[in-house]
Amino acid sequence: MSRDVIFVDPLAPRAYSGAPGALGGLGGTEASLVRICESLAAERPVTVLQAARDGAPEMVGGVRYDRLNLKRPIACAPTVIVVVNSWKVAIKLARMHPDARVIVWQHVFPGRHNRALAPALTAAGITVVCVSATHARWLRDFLGADAPAISYIHNAIPDDLSPDGTPRDRNLLLFASSPHKGLRQVYRRFETLRQTYPRLRLAVADPGYLSWPAGPVPDGVLPLGRTSQAGLARWMRRAICLFYPQDQFAETFGLVIAEANAVGCPALLHRGLGANDEVASDVSQCLDTTDARAIAARIGTWRAAGGDRPLALPRPEFRLSRVVREWTTLLAPTQVRERQSLTLSI
Structure with missing residues (x-):
């Protein structure tokens, strides 16, 4: 045939x-x-x-x-x-x-x-x-x-990927990409952010397809290694946001951003970089990530929301x-x- x-x-x-x-x-x-x-x-x-x-x-x-x-x-x-x-x-x-x-x-x-x-x-x-x-x-x-x-x-993104009422941890951030996608810069900006919110933790999920030096690992980082799709969705539902404040690697789409939004997790992204503004489900997720005060303010807003209410919505076109x-x-x-x-x- x-x-x-x-x-x-x-x-x-x-x-x-x-x-x-x-x-x-x-x-x-x-x-x-x-x-x-x-x-x-x-x-x-x-x-x-x-x-x-x-x-x-x-x-x-x-x-x-x-x-x-x-x-x-x-x-x-x-x-x-x-x-x-x-x-x-x-x-x-x-x-x-x-x-x-x-x-x-x-x-x-x-x-x-x-x-x-x-x-x-x-x-x-x-x-x-x-x-x-x-x-x-x-x-x-x-x-x-x-x-x-x-x-x-x-x-x-899967049709059934959605929030499930999981309570968010107001001190948990998530990075879920290969380390060559700006992780070195993310680490440095996380260190700066912890000066404002010292109890923050950053969970780092690495798909493992590329070894890449990211520099010293800051205090408060939780290495997750390779994580299943279902496991990653659970971390997304718990986190305050997908923490992606880097301006060096441009995504042509950014599947992990769309997946995070689908389960109610916003993404903190650099405005105007690659497809970030197109994929993020609302404009509040894109800002100038070279501005440490802007990052701290946005994280503060999302931390204050608390509870289990979705902080982002899925995009139906995805x-x-x-x-x-x-x-x-x-x-x-x-x-x-x-x-x-x-x-x-x-």
């Missing part, structure tokens, strides 16, 4: 799937891919090809996972190929499969060397899907006149069911997508 949609991940450091524990030590890109593919597989055949995978294919959550071999065409004659991040692999697959539609699903800010590949993407009819409007605008500006067609679909509808429209045959667009315009 033909597998009509193929997702290709040539860059993940190891194979993964939706099996329990299989996403441990990986990031939001892989988690998003699994969520989207399992949902799409309820309506159509979906295969995920991974360069890091060895051994026999496996079926998990309705999705077929197999090894990527770029030395020969994909055997199942795909109609759509979605390539994660790699422009070179997308161009190669477009040459191998001239009848297939090829899409680059871009999760990162590409390097300068990618500019040279933009005309080849355009010539091959390859389109790019970013993970936020902010990300898409940046990429269009980055590529200029040579840019291919660029759109965006947000990353997805819910999995809605995001999957957008992917379904994107992956539909051209004539169907054009008819849907015409209907919406009328």
Whole structure:
């Protein structure tokens, strides 16, 4: 049977799937891919090809996972190929499969060397899907006149991720990202904040996919290490906020921000950095994090709220069911997508 949609991940450091524990030590890109593919597989055949995978294919959550071999065409004659991040692999697959539609699903800010590949993407009819409007605008500006067609679909959070009445600990903050995403700066700003609120603690959850020096660990830090998704949600429900006051690493989306907001936990973010303002569910979460007094004031407001009332709300446009509808429209045959667009315009 033909597998009509193929997702290709040539860059993940190891194979993964939706099996329990299989996403441990990986990031939001892989988690998003699994969520989207399992949902799409309820309506159509979906295969995920991974360069890091060895051994026999496996079926998990309705999705077929197999090894990527770029030395020969994909055997199942795909109609759509979605390539994660790699422009070179997308161009190669477009040459191998001239009848297939090829899409680059871009999760990162590409390097300068990618500019040279933009005309080849355009010539091959390859389109790019970013993970936020902010990300898409940046990429269009980055590529200029040579840019291919660029759109965006947000990353997805589970439909059932929500507050559950867990009382918040007014002295608990949470950092839940890889340490290369500004943890050194977060530590220093946490030290300064403790001069105002000396009883504060900072729980640090590290997915573990990248070792990165973050400098001396301040007093009051609770190292959580690698934490399951369910475990991380429990910490989010308890914390006063997701503590992310750094201005060095720009998120193209920031899945952990959306997840924290969904369970009622606000995120303290640097205003104007990456997609922070787009993803945060209200403007109070974004401020100038170089201003220690502004950080202390915002934390003071959230601490005073106390109780179990949500301090943030989920964004409906990030819910999995809605995001999957957008992917379904994107992956539909051209004539169907054009008819849907015409209907919406009328």
